[in-house]
Amino acid sequence: MKGLITDINGDLMIAGGYLAIDDNNNQTARRAILAQQGECKDFPIVGLGIHNYLKSNEIHVKTIFESKVIDEMYKLGFNNYELQINDLIDFELNIIE
Secondary structure (H helix, E strand, O other): OEEEOEOOOOOEOEEOOEEOEEEOHHHHHHHHHHOOOOOOOOOOOOOOOHHHHHOOOOOOHHHHHHHHHHHHHHHHOOOOEEEEEEEOOEEEEEEOO
């Protein structure tokens, strides 16, 4: 999907004096993982809340996190993606069109 693009700090990008618009599926997916459920007023069921998992003491937290990411991608309508989890703060998620 095309939409506004942000930089690594979350600031809107400017291209040629205009707001940058491009494919933003990866940004949307990543933000859904970072956000708590209910943070997005228009889509209250979207949000994984990675911070909850970072604080967890469970042994299988990585497996639980992976399962929750799969659920979150389903909610967003992303059925084709690559997910690699090295650590909870170090994960790669790429939406494939």
